[in-house]
Structure formats: structure tokens, C-alpha cells
Amino acid sequence: MTSEDQDPHAPIAAVSASADVLRHPEAGEHLLTAVERERAARFRQESGRLDFTAAHILVRLCAARLLGVPADTITLAQNCPDCRKADHGRPYLPDHPDVQVSLSHTHGVVAAAAGRRPVGVDVELTARSGSLLQVAGRVLAPAELQQVEAHPEPGRAFLRQWVRKESLIKLGRTTLDGLAAVDLSALPLDVPPGRPLRSRYQDLHLVDWTDPVRGAVICAASTAAPRIVVLTPEAG
Numbered sequence: 001m002t003s004e005d006q007d008p009h010a011p012i013a014a015v016s017a018s019a020d021v022l023r024h025p026e027a028g029e030h031l032l033t034a035v036e037r038e039r040a041a042r043f044r045q046e047s048g049r050l051d052f053t054a055a056h057i058l059v060r061l062c063a064a065r066l067l068g069v070p071a072d073t074i075t076l077a078q079n080c081p082d083c084r085k086a087d088h089g090r091p092y093l094p095d096h097p098d099v100q101v102s103l104s105h106t107h108g109v110v111a112a113a114a115g116r117r118p119v120g121v122d123v124e125l126t127a128r129s130g131s132l133l134q135v136a137g138r139v140l141a142p143a144e145l146q147q148v149e150a151h152p153e154p155g156r157a158f159l160r161q162w163v164r165k166e167s168l169i170k171l172g173r174t175t176l177d178g179l180a181a182v183d184l185s186a187l188p189l190d191v192p193p194g195r196p197l198r199s200r201y202q203d204l205h206l207v208d209w210t211d212p213v214r215g216a217v218i219c220a221a222s223t224a225a226p227r228i229v230v231l232t233p234e235a236g
């Protein structure tokens, strides 16, 4: 154990297949609030509903682990700073204002984080790297764009920077319009599968993760070094 691992303020970030979250012994739609259930019901596709539900459960499991309380005691709320609606926007725990949370869902895979420091987490499918690459020119700093274009797998290289930048947005450090001003070109682009890669950007700690089984890349960012846990049904 390093001293980093013992930081009591270090956020827990978890990644899992949506189906595995829903099979977790503590999981269930009963954990969701009425607002969340209504939002879940609006998904046209069942898979979208399940990914949404799994992410909203996984963030409760993270917060429950951090706080040492049962998941069914955690209430999650959201607040949109733009339109003030409560069914989307930044997630928070009304009963635990000292705990910060973040969540992300994509097709079949979800990620979530909870900590006593600002935290942002993002997950994307490796399969999306080709289509996402189209926005590279708008969201990368010039040095990052050069690196991505020179990389043997530009789509994969871009996806790594994209999840890092998305996690910084969720942390509240930047916005979609400000992404090109964030220059992460000093960070390595290749993250070996199954091993966390830790790096720094300004005062932030980033942890990158590549999940070859679920075909996903994940980044969690915080002012304290996040710990990554992979939630599997066996691990409980």
C-alpha cells in the first residue's frame, strides 16, 4: 500500500458491465427515486433504460462503500445549472453534502465515483473511437491533435484524451466549449489493459483504465488520487 491508497479522502471509482451491476446483491430499481424511475421509463430502448439504471445504482454502491452504509440509505439527486431541472445535470447526495459523486454510462458499460473531494468519471466504448475522432479538431489542443494524428491508432489515442477531458468537465474544471484550452499532451496515450495509469494535470490526479473485457476506456479525475475498482458479480 502506498500512502496514496490510504488517503481517506481519495474517491472510489468503479466500472462494470451494466448487467453485472443489476445482478449485484444490493442492486435493484427500488434504490432509485421517483424522479429517476420516471426518467428511466422515458428511454425508448430497453438497453438505454438498463444502462441508466445501472449507472444510478453503481454510484450509490460507490457512495455506500465510501460511507460504510447500506446502498438503500443513499438518495441521489441531480440539478441542471442551465435549466434548473432536477432530472438531469450534476448528481449530488442531498443527505451527504460533503460527498461528491459522478457517473457515466455508455452501451452496456457504466462507471461511477464517490469521494470527499470533487470527482469526475467518464467511460466510453472502444468501438466508438472512430466516430468520436471526427470532433478531435474541435476539442483537442494543437499539441494533443499532433500526437493523436501521429499515433498508430489515432481513434484509440483520441478516445483516451476524450474520456480524460469528459472527466474534467464532470469535475467542473472545464466545459465542452473550453476543452481545446485543456492541454493533456504531457500525459501518456497508451494505457496497458487491466492496470491503472496515474498521471497529473495541474492540481488534479487522473487515473486511466483500459477494460479489454468490456471494450471500454475509463478516466477518473479528482484533487485526491482516485482508486479504481472493477465490480464483478463474484466480487459482490
Ligand SMILES: [Zn+2]
Binding pocket: 080, 081, 082, 083, 084, 085, 088, 089
Ligand atoms: Zn438542463
